[in-house]
Amino acid sequence: MRNSTLRPLTPPDWLVRSLKPQAAPTPWAAVTRAAIAMSLPLAVGTAAGHPEYGALASMGALSGVIGDTADAYRMRVLNIAVPQLFGALGVTLGALVFGHGWTAVAAVTAVALVSGMMSTIGAVASVSGLLLLLNSVIGAGLPLPGQWWLAPALMTGGGLLVLALALLSWPLRSGVPERAAVAATYRSAAALLEAAGRGEGATDRHEAYDKARADVTAALNKAYDLVLARRTRDHGRSPDLVRLVAELNAVTPVVEAAPTAHRYGEELPPELPAALRALAAAVARGERPGDAAYTDIGLPEEPAPPYGPAARAVHHGLRHAADTLADPDPLTVVHAEDRLGRPAALRVRVRRATRNVVLSGASWRYGLRLALCIGIAQALVSLIDVPRSYWVALTITFVLKPDFGSVFSRAVLRALGTVAGLAVAAPVLASVERGWWDVPVVLVFAALVPALTPRGYGYQTAAITPVILLLSDVLNHQGFGLVVPRLVDSLVGCAIALVAGYLLWPESWHTRIGDRLADAVSDTARYVECAFGTEAAGAAGAAESEQAPASRARMRRRLYRDLSDIRTEFQRALTEPPPTGARAAAWWPLVVAVERIVDATTAARVRVRHGAPPPGPGEVAEVSRQLRELAGGLREVVVLVPVPVEFTGTDDGVLGPLRQEVTAARAVASPGGRLS
Structure with missing residues (x-):
């Protein structure tokens, strides 16, 4: 008599995810x-x-x-x-x-x-x-x-x-939702700093950081959507809105510095996230720190050893954010409402959207x-x-x-x-x-x-x-x-x-994760060229140098928004029945790999800004080429298989971690997982 084990009847995973x-x-x-x-x-x-x-x-x-x-x-x-x-x-x-x-x-x-x-x-x-x-x-x-x-x-x-x-x-709370969204962004950024600065020995470090990064991306998306949508319906220049956008832009250097700490396992002083939360409280109340802004928020002096360049980058970002909040007239320090692109007028967007739908x-x-x-x-x-x-x-x-x-x-x-x-x-x-x-x-x-x-x-x-x-x-x-x-x-x-x-x-049976990932990788290649092109090419024109920070900020925000959309599409696809859900699950390692490529690019940019030798033009071009080849492969993939990488030179330069992440992404293998 053959022994058999009765399996308990359990609902399928896609139904459990849908009902949770x-x-x-x-x-x-x-x-x-x-x-x-x-x-x-x-x-x-x-x-x-x-x-x-x-x-x-x-x-x-x-x-x-x-x-x-x-x-x-x-x-x-x-x-x-x-x-x-x-x-x-x-x-x-x-x-x-x-x-x-x-x-x-x-x-x-x-x-x-x-x-x-x-x-x-x-x-x-x-x-x-x-x-x-x-x-x-x-x-x-x-x-x-x-x-x-x-x-x-x-x-x-x-x-x-x-x-x-x-x-x-509305008369009593005008502007409160926008301020609350900006303050929530500051608080989520503080949580990101805590997750990034746990050091090499922290348990579940990567999981906590990935969740915190997703949260800060969602908070930034919501805050920009609220503030910029309000600007499309306000005639003329509104000081309150300009201040809100300036405050949003001011937290960007802090968010950019977090991947550096996470990448190199650097611990961050606990006073830095605490100072960012103090700034969040000031934003939520609609207040400005006084002339002694650094003292008001508990921001210490510039971190000394054993704290490394990541802590100094975060500290500089916090000083910039505190300066922005403390300045009585943000118009004089930041033309920030234009830094990430002013949205088109509502009627123009409606006409464009209608035309696109018809065609x-x-x-x-x-x-x-x-x-x-x-x-x-x-x-x-x-x-x-x-x-x-x-x-x-x-x-x-x-x-x-x-x-x-x-x-x-x-x-x-x-x-x-x-x-x-x-x-x-x-x-x-x-x-x-x-x-x-x-x-x-x-x-x-x-x-x-x-x-x-x-x-x-x-x-x-x-x-x-x-x-x-x-x-x-x-x-x-x-x-x-x-x-x-x-x-x-x-x-x-x-x-x-x-x-x-x-x-x-x-x-309707297929997911769009592969195409969206391919677009994100292509955008990452352009981001690499934008982030390091000026340093690699040598001295650039003054006008180009002034436009580069705004261009980098726009590209980075668009990249992280796209990655957030990919995660949403991935979660949606998991609720589909087999085989669609199983095919979607096979993409997950590559989704994570692309997110780490973007983080590695940001971390390298922060290191260059704080004194690391810039990469040469050949190294930048090589990384960009590898990313474009990866994007092209993702658009044609049926079965995800390892793709060989042919980097030259060593990984000792500032782009070494980025090269390693590109290598890891191209080596992701799922021989039996058919993707669509």
């Missing part, structure tokens, strides 16, 4: 706004004897809550108000074709095409396209009360109520995928007599948004979240009478939407489902009879999205 709740603080302000904005219209409508009108306004408020994701007040105006206008257009178009059979199918399918193409423009356009399609599906599938203009007016009013509640504190093959493919699925759903419910089966198209609308992540995992999470939401809503629909009891129930369920949304898509679905069911029941009075049809409709919608929106499109 993300760590995030509870946004209590958003929770309060959602509870008030969704329950208040329902209460007013019930008091006026027209609860159906209140339900429509509450549906609009739900759309506003979903779009209320920005920190800065000016961005909230765009994120909430603009999508509401498209939502009003969508419900109007849907209501006009309600009950018109195949005309309604064609109209909603055309709206789906436009919505899918809009999703490639940007965040605001994506939410606008979502509401355009979502509300057109509701208008075409649900009989709405009142005149044709009443439903769009009520739904828009509900969304604008969310905006009004969000803007109540982009990817946007047309996204639009066609969404239109195909919506068309199938609308045709199905037209051929089969399923009452109020607009839920099928609603499910597809939420699942098949290409810019929202993996279609496969979203379909699975949508099904699981719907089951959980229906399990919560079923006893409420069965036991609670329609009327005033709806108001406290909606208040409680509405508060769960922003509370659970940061945890993940499945949790958001579980929170939204009871709210939509209760508001729908106010309109059509089906009670507990809604539960089973809604479950069937959701599963049908998920199945259509999986088959027609995922399996029929081979491009």
Whole structure:
């Protein structure tokens, strides 16, 4: 008798990753706004004897809550108000074709095409396209009360109520989100210094440093996005904004010095991260250190031995940051708002984005995928007599948004979240009478939407489902009879999205990690040339020398932003089922290798700036050539195999560590791992 071991039944890794709740603080302000904005219209409508009108306004408020994701007040105006206008257009178009059979199918399918193409423009356009399609599906599938203009007016009013509640504190907190983002960048940079300066003997040194570097990159991205986005809507030169950008730019030398400490295992004095946190506190309060800025933040004298060049580089960066914060007029010391590139005017960017979408093959493919699925759903419910089966198209609308992540995992999470939401809503629909009891129930369920949304898509679905069911029941009075049809409709919608929106499109099975890594390596080659070209070539012109720091800063920021995007794409790909997730996992060693190449380049640049002999032009050209060859290989790779390196000379120069990292990257091997 053969012995056999029974393996316990465990869910697959990709499902575990998808279901794992993300760590995030509870946004209590958003929770309060959602509870008030969704329950208040329902209460007013019930008091006026027209609860159906209140339900429509509450549906609009739900759309506003979903779009209320920005920190800065000016961005909230765009994120909430603009999508509401498209939502009003969508419900109007849907209501006009309600009950018109195949005309309604064609109209909603055309709206789906436009919505899918809009999703490639940007965040605001994506939410606008979502509401355009979502509300057109509701208008075409649900009989709405009142005149044709009443439903769009009520739904828009509900969304604008969310905006009004969000803007109540603007006069008292103007500029606070931007300052908080800059202060968070300083604090994350302090954590990076602590992780980088642990010395050679520290345990888990690389893991802690990699996490801290990812955190500081995310903080920098968020801060620059907030501050520069605000500048696009402010006319003229704003001293507050100039100061914020100057403070952001001032922390760049500190962040650049961290890879040097990490690379060479140098310990950093603990007073340096503490001083940076003191600067972060000053930024958060909107204060400037006094004339004795170094004393105010506890910055010591320049580190002496045994501390090495990395500690001195960090110290110099902190002195520069303290000087920037202490200066009464940052305009006199930094024209910093232009150092990392002034963003284009909003209307120029909109025109450019619209033109790119119309001419982009990817946007047309996204639009066609969404239109195909919506068309199938609308045709199905037209051929089969399923009452109020607009839920099928609603499910597809939420699942098949290409810019929202993996279609496969979203379909699975949508099904699981719907089951959980229906399990919560079923006893409420069965036991609670329609009327005033709806108001406290909606208040409680509405508060769960922003509370659970940061945890993940499945949790958001579980929170939204009871709210939509209760508001729908106010309109059509089906009670507990809604539960089973809604479950069937959701599963049908998920199945259509999986088959027609995922399996029929081979491009959705592949990751884009290889192409993005190739672009990052090519940009790293240009960064190497920019960082060391002046020293390698000898004396350069004055104008070129003045522009070099700004150019290097822009390239380095773009590189780390790209690497952050690659990590995001990698995490998304891991939630795909086999073989896509397994193929994505094979890229991880090379993702880390490319990040270390960028760190090694930055560390070498810091060493040159603090007295190390610059590399020769031949050495710079050789490293650049090897990086470009690596990038070319990544664009053509099917199976990741070792690539021989043919460096000449020794690794004794300032670029020695960089050469070693390039060698390691090109030697990454995964003979059995097919990549795509």
